Amino acid sequence: MRRRAPVRAFLAALLALLSFTTQALAAGTVSSADPRASEAGMEMLRKGGSATDAALAMMLALTVIEPQSSGIGGGGFLLHHDGKSGELATIDGRETAPRSATPALFLGADGKPLPFSQAVPGGKSVGVPGNIALMKQSHDRWGRLKWAALFAPAIRLAREGFAVSKPLAEALQRAAPLWADFPDARAIYWIDGRPAREGEMLRNPALADFLEKLARKGPRAFYKGKGAAAISAAVSNAPRNPTPFARADLSAYRAKSRPPVCGQYRVYKICGMGPPSSGTVAVVQILGMLERFDMKALGPDSPQSWHLIGEAMRLAFADRGKYLGDSDFIAVPVNGLIDRAYIQGRSTLIAPGAARGSYEPGTPPGAPLRTPAKGPETPGTTHFVAIDDIGNIATMTSTVEGPFGSQLIAHGFFLNNELTDFDFTPEKDGAPVANRVEPGKRPRSSMTPTIIYDASGKPVFVVGAAGGSTIIMQVAKALIAHLDWGMSARDSLGLGLIFFDRDGLTLEPGTKLEAMKPALEAMGHHVGTLTARLKANAAERLPDGRWQGAADPRSVGVALTE
Template sequence: MSLPRFLQPAPLVALLLASGCVPPPTAAISPANPTPAVAAAEGVPLDSPGLVSAADPRAAEAGAQMLRLGGSATDAAIATMLALTVVEPQSSGIGGGGFLVLGDAAGGVETIDGRETAPKAATPQWFYVDGKALAYGDAIPGGRSVGVPGNLRLAAMAHNGKGRLAWRTLFQPAIRLAREGFAITPRLRTILAAASRTGALDPDARALYYGSDGQPLPVGTQVRNPALAATLEMIAARGADSFYSGDNATLVASKVGTAPRNPAPMTTSDLADYKAVRRPAVCGMYRAYRICGMGPPSSGATTVFAILKQLERFDLKALGPQNPVSWHLIAESQRLAYADRDQYLADGDFVAVPVAGLTDPAYLASRSALISESTSLGLVQPGTPPGARLAFARAEPQEEHGTTHFVTVDRWGNAASYTSTIEGPFGSGLMVGGYYLNNELTDFNIVPDKDGKPTANRVEGGKRPRSSMSPTLVYGPDGKLRLAVGAAGGVTIPAQVAKAIIGVLDWNLSARDAIALPVIFAPGGDAIFVEKGTTLEAMIPALQQLGHAQVLARSPSFKANAIERVGDRWRGAADPRSEGAAIAP
């Protein structure tokens, strides 16, 4: 049996499977702490300046510098996002968008939606040429996949409410990295090598990252990106509005409209009119813990919570992580949660998403009742949660391989869980001002209808595509933050996050060990996927005996980060599959 379409890798993806006081504007950015990773691993006191965990240690250090200056978790998160624009250009940055979940010491949670939007000219047939839908891989390169970037509007909104340092101070580590140079890492070079075979990268990017022989520069090569440094300096001095107007907006619209592949009509008005949006947090109780995340257009909170809540009646602690039955149950719960995700989740400004119904304990108990410890459900159908009124068709999800996640905590007990993305590796392949433009619009359903019915996640002008990003905060029975966590890896993100939460809450693992657990993924159909080279691959025969007809091992493409509270200390965690690190000021 063939793989589901969204797990049939595009050529590039296939290769990638084998990131108090406000000081004056001139405040000095101190040098890196010589032993930050050691301190983060051992834990830091709750009243220390804080902690940062990110997919690249240089970006985590940028956030730690803000904490060192007396900044908030929000300040640290923004500085981390900006630094990742420089050192992890393949995954995220100011040319993309994200979701930010903020928690305070009293348990208050707010969320900000910085997801990209489709240009106003977009229609449900946006990805059609001569009456035929483009193949997913063909839709990615060039202008048609680019959404209006949201990260800087998100950052400005968050900073206005929660920032303690001057806006321009947050940019200084990223500017220095871009101006003075950063070393190419093994992960970046691997992705550059894969991208070179697609011909999708912009000539400006090729000049940065490739030699005269057309090959990626060697690992360790210092790359300087003066164009990006100049862009960041402009935004630092003039504010986020300068990104969405003037020369930068003109350059973005022109680049999208004149792209050599898939040019598309994006206007300067599309950029000027973009707004980040405060959304209600989606929270629910799993055992004695409150789980909070990002609502639509993210599918993260509803899907993560459904996976967990449907497992609540099972004694996962007694079963343990070495028991195939545990992973069977997790896979079954994923099947049910992803079926509902694919049916109902989309931009809530365009579609009446039944969030309350999808997280209703009684509804999820009825879905849980379908799960058996001894045999698989096989194919599953979406349920009918309370409040579901729209007769949309269910559409297959599509998988992305970009994205990054980072978490920060500060001395006041505030936390930020931020997932940022340009979607696929190097996004659309288009570069403006030293940064890449996203390909987020391919997160819409390319084919807008199925079985004669519209899909909820079809393209529409001004709409935000559904996302799998799942920035999450977990509060303990005492009402205090227990865990801040999130992941990268496209449609696998909710599965990764739910698995990490189970590892911490049910199996009493550290956040580091919970993230390191192998990943099982059951998005739909009758196939499930286990991480190659792990204990789960050895469990394939046992899973087959439990009724899973098709269990396939796949190479890992996962990347998670977390911070947890253990007693009177914060402890950081980064995925061992990645180049990530937790850094203490």
């Protein structure tokens, strides 16, 4: 008996080692818009971190290497699936308007809406950033690693330097004429008096210092004290459009847990964010209107498929413009908008072979009296996905809105221009517009982090995108491609995009869609082409149960699985 004790101890140690090794080998899956952000996420998973730890580390890394799209100076939405309980939860880290903001914020001296290009640069467009508050709430609920560990990759990139990516170099070149008024941005991103070029090394010591402070002290270093004072000063004393932005606006900010919105498409359940996001509601409507058509039989090469998708899109966006906004300020009839009977009724407006031509909002159950007004959205933003060793899923869309947001810098990071997601016209025909500016309000968003469940309730597909209001159609298109046409996650993301403008449908040039222009015109559509800066990220569950990530082939992003 005495001889068995050492044997048992040895076996126990061996089993523990095998368990640790297995866990390390089965780290998980990540996908983001930049290889270095994906590596930051995988670094967390290798250390035993959760999907949430990985997603948050990617958000921080992207602050450094993809400043044109996202960062801690902006906001986002995070969707979390618990791999053990199956619980789905969402965190709203969308920016809020400061107390000084009024419905007339974007009206000129003549009472007319400002041109978008005048409203964006400087202080007028900046909302209270929400990503750090979102990070804290998410980490408290689902994190495994210590808070400070999540900052390590981003600090390393900012301190030691990083090579400028092609997308960042192109964005810097486009922003160059605007930066005559923004010397703080030039000081970080210009080399020898010109925008940094692809492959050149950049360092951001001010951002590294601030990230280290956040790692030590937590969110209070952002929302209070010297951290808040610097953000307040950057906005209030901006070289263009200076606007009062109080430290109290920052200290009052709260990320919010929101109920997810879920709808049905064939045997699948589509789940994502509710208001102030308009994304999931619109996607559920688009798919629901298509459900009566045999999309699988039509296939991706049929112009009729894209005619049907285009009609459903335009009807859904009509409802979006009229009803969607911040549900803390207005009554948003979410249940009515995704009611299957209502959607089926909207679907009857779609003729199989002819364009409707007029796309008016409907009257869903519980609809309040609101007036539609559409504002532009700029194609910024980023998306990333993480799945850990026990099946937890964290998928997040993060943004500073337009390229480099407001162009304003605080602590080495860009502040967002998110307030330009509000409708500039506060009233129409004597009625208040749902998405008008109000103090403390969150602007309507197109961000659409999405998880798809099969008939047994198992998550099978995760997707999100960047690109302003095209996000909704990128996600809807990817879902149709994957669920109806059987395409892989990567091929679904890479499929050509259909969208619309004031004249009619727009097709992505250089794709198979472009050749369908004559056929769509024969159905009565006015058809143009639109070159947009698109990027999306996804993960799919393979038949053997493993997860495989995917990145949009248009982007420099990568997916990693270990």
